[in-house]
Amino acid sequence: MNAPFPPRAKKRLKIATATLGGCFGCHMSLLDMDERFLERAKLVDFDRSPLTDIKHCGPCDIGLIEGAVCNAENVHVLREFRAHCRTLVAVGACAINGGLPAQRNPLDLGGLMRKVYCDRVDETAQIPDDPELPLMLDKVYPIHEIVRIDYLIPGCPPSADALWKFLTDLIEGRTPRLDYAHFRFD
Amino acid sequence: MSEILAQLMLDGHKIAFEPGQTILQAALAAGVYIPHLCAHPEFEPHGSCKLCTVVVNGRNGSACTIKAMPGQDVLSDTPELNLRRRTLLQMLFAEGNHFCPGCEKSGNCQLQALAYDLEMFDPHFAQFFPAREADGTHPEAFLDFNRCIMCELCVRASRDVDGKNVFALAGRGRDTHIIVNSPSGKLGDSTFSIHDKAGQVCPVGAILPKEVGFVRPIGERLYDHDTIAEVALREDATWREGEK
Ligand code: SF4
Ligand code: SF4
Ligand code: FES
Numbered sequence: 001m002n003a004p005f006p007p008r009a010k011k012r013l014k015i016a017t018a019t020l021g022g023c024f025g026c027h028m029s030l031l032d033m034d035e036r037f038l039e040r041a042k043l044v045d046f047d048r049s050p051l052t053d054i055k056h057c058g059p060c061d062i063g064l065i066e067g068a069v070c071n072a073e074n075v076h077v078l079r080e081f082r083a084h085c086r087t088l089v090a091v092g093a094c095a096i097n098g099g100l101p102a103q104r105n106p107l108d109l110g111g112l113m114r115k116v117y118c119d120r121v122d123e124t125a126q127i128p129d130d131p132e133l134p135l136m137l138d139k140v141y142p143i144h145e146i147v148r149i150d151y152l153i154p155g156c157p158p159s160a161d162a163l164w165k166f167l168t169d170l171i172e173g174r175t176p177r178l179d180y181a182h183f184r185f186d
Numbered sequence: 187m188s189e190i191l192a193q194l195m196l197d198g199h200k201i202a203f204e205p206g207q208t209i210l211q212a213a214l215a216a217g218v219y220i221p222h223l224c225a226h227p228e229f230e231p232h233g234s235c236k237l238c239t240v241v242v243n244g245r246n247g248s249a250c251t252i253k254a255m256p257g258q259d260v261l262s263d264t265p266e267l268n269l270r271r272r273t274l275l276q277m278l279f280a281e282g283n284h285f286c287p288g289c290e291k292s293g294n295c296q297l298q299a300l301a302y303d304l305e306m307f308d309p310h311f312a313q314f315f316p317a318r319e320a321d322g323t324h325p326e327a328f329l330d331f332n333r334c335i336m337c338e339l340c341v342r343a344s345r346d347v348d349g350k351n352v353f354a355l356a357g358r359g360r361d362t363h364i365i366v367n368s369p370s371g372k373l374g375d376s377t378f379s380i381h382d383k384a385g386q387v388c389p390v391g392a393i394l395p396k397e398v399g400f401v402r403p404i405g406e407r408l409y410d411h412d413t414i415a416e417v418a419l420r421e422d423a424t425w426r427e428g429e430k
Contacts, residue, residue, distance in 0.1 A: 093287055096308045098315070103285060106317035145312050152307040156287035180413060183302045185286035186293070186404075 013061040013171060016047040018081060020074040021101040021140060022067025024050070025157040026092040030064075032160035043171065060085045062170065066157075068094040068101045069141040073134035082147040087170065091163075093156040093185065095143045102140040109138060151176055155184050194258040203254040210238055210249040213262070214422040219415035220262045221271050221300055223389060224337040225250035227425045229346065232338055235278075237271050237300070272304045280311040281360075283318065283332035290399040291391025293407030297335060298390075299414035318363070323374030326396055327385060334364055334392040344384035352378045364392075 019027060027050060031037065048057040057063070063085030069075060082088055093099035104112055113136070117127045143149060153166050153176075162182035169176035193202050196213055203212035208231060213220050222238040225231055231250040238249040241261040249262065261267065278297060286292045300306075321329040336355060341364070344352040352373075356365045368376035379385065380395050388394075404410065408417060 090308070093285075097279070097284075098313060099285065100288070102313070102315065103283075103288075105313075105315035106283070139315065142308075142313060144308065144310075154307060177305075180302065181411070183305065185298055185301070186289075 010043065013044045014047050014059070015044050015049075015062045015064065016057045016060045016081065016085060017049040017051070017064040018057075018066070018077050019050060020065065020067035020077060020095070020143070021070035022092065022094045023100070024066070026064075026066035026095075026155075027051075029155075029157040029160050029163055033164050034160070036160075036164055040167070040171075057081055057084045061087065062167075063088045064091050065089065065095050065143055066091045068098045069137065069143055069146050070101050071134040071136050075137075075146060078143055078147055087150045088147070089166075089170075090143050090149050090152040092158060093154065096152050096154060098140050098142045099156065102142075105139045109136060153178075155182075156186050158182075159184070190256050192254075193256060194254055194260060196260045197263050205254075207254050208250055209240060209242070209252050209254050209258070209260055212254040213249065214419060215426065217419060218262075219418055220249045221304070221414075222250055222418075223296060223300065223335070224339065226339055226387060227422060228383075229339065229342045229387075232342070235274070235335070235337060237274055239267060239270065241267070268304055271300075272306050273310075275301050275304060275306050276308075276310040278335050279306075279309040281314045281316070282335065283315065289333065289391045290394050291333070293402070293404065293410055295391060295409075296389035296414060299409040299417070302409065303414050314360075316360075321366070321373050323372040324376075324378060324380075324396075325374070326380035327373065327378065328394045328396055329366075329373050330392055330394065331363060332392075333390045335390055336362055336364070337389060339387040339389065340364070340384045340393060343387045344378075344382065347383035350377050350382065350384070352376050352382075352384060 017027065017030070033040070046052045047060050048054045057080050063081040065078065065081060065088065069078060090096050094101055098105070113127045118125045151170070153162060155162055159182060162178055165178060165182060166176045192205055193200050194212070196216070196218055201212060201216040201218065203215070207215070210220055210222055210225055220238050220240065224235040225238060233248045233251040236248060239246055240249045242252060242258050275297070279301070286298055289295070292298060318331040320331065338355055340353045341355060344350050352367050353364055354367065355362060357363050365371065366373050366376050385393060385395065
């Protein structure tokens with residue numbers, strides 16, 4: 001009889017996360033996983049993420065995107081993630097359907113900018129035009145309208161339990177599913 | 187001669203019906219939920235949302251309009267039909283402005299509850315982000331047509347129950363929208379009252395009572411624990427009890 005095949009050592013996974021036009025609420029939910037997060041962190045390494053402060057994303061297994069696409073920089077970050085992540089996940093309402101930032105979409109962008117920056121009492125009021133600032137897009141877009149997305153986790157933000165269930169399924173190779181209590185749009 | 191029994195087959199199970207019932211009514215009475223949105227037990231069927239589409243003896247049809255008949259073999263809870271229902275929901279979400287986290291109806295909304303039940307993860311289609319009207323002129327109710335799904339329940343209620351004709355559907359295709367019957371077109375100038383049937387039937391957050399937003403905290407809302415199937419079966423049983 002042949003000797004049994006030695007079990008394969010567990011591969012460490014690389015995860016990157018980013019916030020585009022979002023409130024960091026989804027990242028707070030990630031941290032809300034508490035000890036479970038640390039336990040998970042033993043199996044994964046973090047690449048670019050607000051948690052690591054790495055500035056550019058390298059090759060990764062899983063990319064998590066929070067927030068909607070509001071400006072030119074968001075587009076660059078999103079494309080960088082799509083190019084480097086084998087699996088890209090939209091996390092939360094803004095990434096999935098535009099969410100709060102997209103509430104500006106029926107309004108005229110120029111009028112909106114003037115309202116915010118110019119209709120003020122001080123005389124120097126003007127729309128900020130520093131070349132460092134990324135240009136605003138005409139409309140706010142859900143991320144699946146810019147790049148291909150593999151999975152989505154609904155919620156505003158998704159609860160720590162929902163994230164835990166989804167990511168555990170994904171990391172362990174199952175098709176991610178959420179039960180009724182964790183399938184939420186708010 | 188033997189009598190023909192008032193029975194049909196639904197997803198492989200025999201269910202009895204009362205002559206005159208639609209397939210949807212018969213299913214609900216038998217304790218089987220068929221997804222539906224524009225149908226309401228108290229109103230004539232409308233047959234517009236197509237969420238209740240079932241296959242009857244090999245042909246597609248709306249369960250809310252087809253009368254139950256002996257010899258029908260009805261399929262409803264199949265992966266193919268549920269996939270199409272999900273697509274219909276995705277179109278409804280994409281063509282309106284549904285920002286659930288900011289909506290007072292969230293947790294009590296039939297459109298949202300159906301999306302949960304059918305596991306709709308995203309709107310799939312490119313969002314229309316239409317510019318739609320909102321109207322806060324009425325002291326008791328707020329109208330937000332960003333969330334209207336044109337089910338015409340308010341139209342039917344105002345016309346058939348309240349006898350007021352406050353609402354009507356106007357326009358065609360993408361421009362279809364609800365209009366208000368008043369000199370200014372505003373709800374505040376109409377004869378509408380929140381106690382009208384029309385003030386109670388909107389399945390989504392398009393007609394909202396004022397001053398009671400978010401009264402039910404998260405965790406205690408209609409669909410927080412119970413699925414739309416459980417709630418619909420419960421409400422249908424209560425309604426039939428009241429009819430007797
Ligand atoms: S009407 Fe329903 S689906 Fe639309 S935003 Fe409100 S809760 Fe969400
Ligand atoms: S306002 Fe509400 S009840 Fe009236 S058509 Fe729109 S969704 Fe239906
Ligand atoms: S419920 Fe039958 S078509 Fe809408």
